[in-house]
Amino acid sequence: MDLVADHIAKIAPSITLQITSQAKKLIDQGEDVCSFGAGEPDLDTPEFIKEAAIQALQTGKTKYTASAGILPLREAIHEKLLLENNVDVPASQISINCGAKHSCYQAILACCNPGDEVIIPAPYWTSYPDMVKLVGAEPYFVETKAENGWKMTADEFADSISGRTRMLILNSPNNPTGAVYTREELEAIAEVAVSEDVIVLSDEIYEKLIYNDRKHVSIASLGKDIANLTITINGFSKLYAMTGWRLGYTAAPKAIADAIDTIQSHTTSNVTSFAQYGALAAIKGDQSFVQDMVDEYDMRRQYMLSRLKAIKNIRVIEPEGAFYFLVDTTPIGLSSTNLAEKLLSRYKVATVPGIAFGHDKSIRFSYATSLDVIKKGLDRFEDFCKSH
Ligand SMILES: Cc1ncc(COP(=O)(O)O)c(C=O)c1O
Structure with missing residues (x-):
């Protein structure tokens, strides 16, 4: 007997939450993971x-x-x-x-x-x-x-x-x-x-x-x-x-x-x-911190844009909102899940496979993470792209 209702069988757990928890597990094991997975601000709630x-x-x-x-x-x-x-x-x-x-x-x-x-x-x-x-x-x-x-x-x-x-x-x-x-x-x-x-x-x-x-x-x-x-x-x-x-x-x-x-x-x-x-x-309340936050994201966005544009084997278009880059990885030829898994296990870079968003030839980078992590993570991603 199926213990779970039919309409639940049609749906799958959130891939974004799965990747975030895989990355957290590696971090808990002491691995130096650069995480671009999370769709949440890296700042704390204002006091x-x-x-x-x-x-x-x-x-x-x-x-x-x-x-x-x-x-x-x-x-x-x-x-x-x-x-x-x-x-x-x-x-x-x-x-x-x-x-x-x-x-x-x-x-x-x-x-x-x-x-x-x-x-x-x-x-x-x-x-x-x-x-x-x-x-x-x-x-x-x-x-x-x-x-x-x-x-x-x-x-x-x-x-x-x-x-x-x-x-x-x-x-x-x-x-x-x-x-x-x-x-x-x-x-x-x-x-x-x-x-x-x-x-x-x-x-x-x-x-x-x-x-x-x-x-x-x-x-x-x-x-x-x-x-x-x-x-x-x-x-x-x-x-x-x-x-x-x-x-x-x-x-x-x-x-x-x-x-x-x-x-x-x-x-x-x-x-x-x-x-x-x-x-x-x-x-x-006072909304002034919002502009500070947007300025910070914008600085990271521009940094990432210039770095990603310089990497061969991928394509990127400039995002004008939110805090993500959807990087087109078609030339690399791997499925997005395979690519994201390789990046995480071998290069310790956590991203979200595009299949989660209905686009299997891409991966998503969130820049709601510090500039230090972004720099290190993009160095590793560049190495990955060079070897593919
Ligand atoms: C487009 C979009 N809508 C809604 C949500 C959900 O946000 P909340 O944390 O308020 O549930 C998210 C979170 O990632 C999102 O990206």
């Missing part, structure tokens, strides 16, 4: 955020909260979305979830019926297809091209729509490619979504990690019609170095927001009470 959570604990904020989250936090997110993103969603339609990952899953669960198709431009963040499969829907991949900056065009989107299409998952700035959609590109995509009645899940978790004076645009800001179809998702993990706190949020049209609240009320109840007070301090 004022920790203080707010400690104070919440000390003042008895230790009970259940409303399932959608504490009202001051939802109001602060409403204000942030209005002022910074030009997205007008009332606090009553904002839900605080256990990380943006949880936000994405609940949004998909709220909207998709078994058999529905969900369009996912590839390369994609590793968890989207499995989330879609978990609810019985089907991912439909649109292969983007490096020469288009790894972005799906509105025409490609229109061509991929079928009678079963329910949702598009957009992620800008993008993990793993660093691609950032422009206002014009989003306007064209929004026009197709509105005319074909496709719900848009817009994952904007990297919105402020953006370079070259590029501006982040929220697709929900591009008019009432597209706003009525869009779930905007963001969180605290990347921007405030709060990955372990598990804090994300959805801002959605009323019917979807109500559904998300119902799901959450029966599953997690609410996000950890005192973590929500940390999030409130983060969003209300």
Whole structure:
């Protein structure tokens, strides 16, 4: 007898988390591993955020909260979305979830019926297809091209729509490619979504990690019609170095927001009470450290770009957001898993195989790691490429 349900057999454990734990194991054994695997900031959560959570604990904020989250936090997110993103969603339609990952899953669960198709431009963040499969829907991949900056065009989107299409998952700035959609590109995509009645899940978790004076645009800001179809998702993990706190949020049209609240009320109840007070301090507090963080990432990005461009046997295009490089390793000819395993076991460099993102001839480097590690790791990667 199978002890595990059929719908679970369709999904696989997260490859990114597996590689991170393999690298951690080697480090625990005393190996000098240069880790480019993790999708999390190498900085600690700012002190004022920790203080707010400690104070919440000390003042008895230790009970259940409303399932959608504490009202001051939802109001602060409403204000942030209005002022910074030009997205007008009332606090009553904002839900605080256990990380943006949880936000994405609940949004998909709220909207998709078994058999529905969900369009996912590839390369994609590793968890989207499995989330879609978990609810019985089907991912439909649109292969983007490096020469288009790894972005799906509105025409490609229109061509991929079928009678079963329910949702598009957009992620800008993008993990793993660093691609950032422009206002014009989003306007064209929004026009197709509105005319074909496709719900848009817009994952904007990297919105402020953006370079070259590029501006982040929220697709929900591009008019009432597209706003009525869009779930905007963001969180605290990347921007405030709060990955372990598990804090994300959805801002959605009323019917979807109500559904998300119902799901959450029966599953997690609410996000950890005192973590929500940390999030409130983060969003209300002095944001100056954000620019410092972006400047630091930008410096590493530029260093990596110049080093990677000089390495033969690989191809790289400049990422304009997030903190990743997707390096095209087609000329090396190995599968991405084989390549990443060799790099880790022989050269002690941890990366994530592109197969995790639907692109098997690539590996992903995260630059959310110190410049010293980046320098040493790229020296080793260069040696690896020379020998292949
Ligand atoms: C594109 C994207 N969305 C969502 C998440 C999830 O973030 P969180 O830690 O808030 O769950 C990640 C994390 O790597 C991500 O890369």
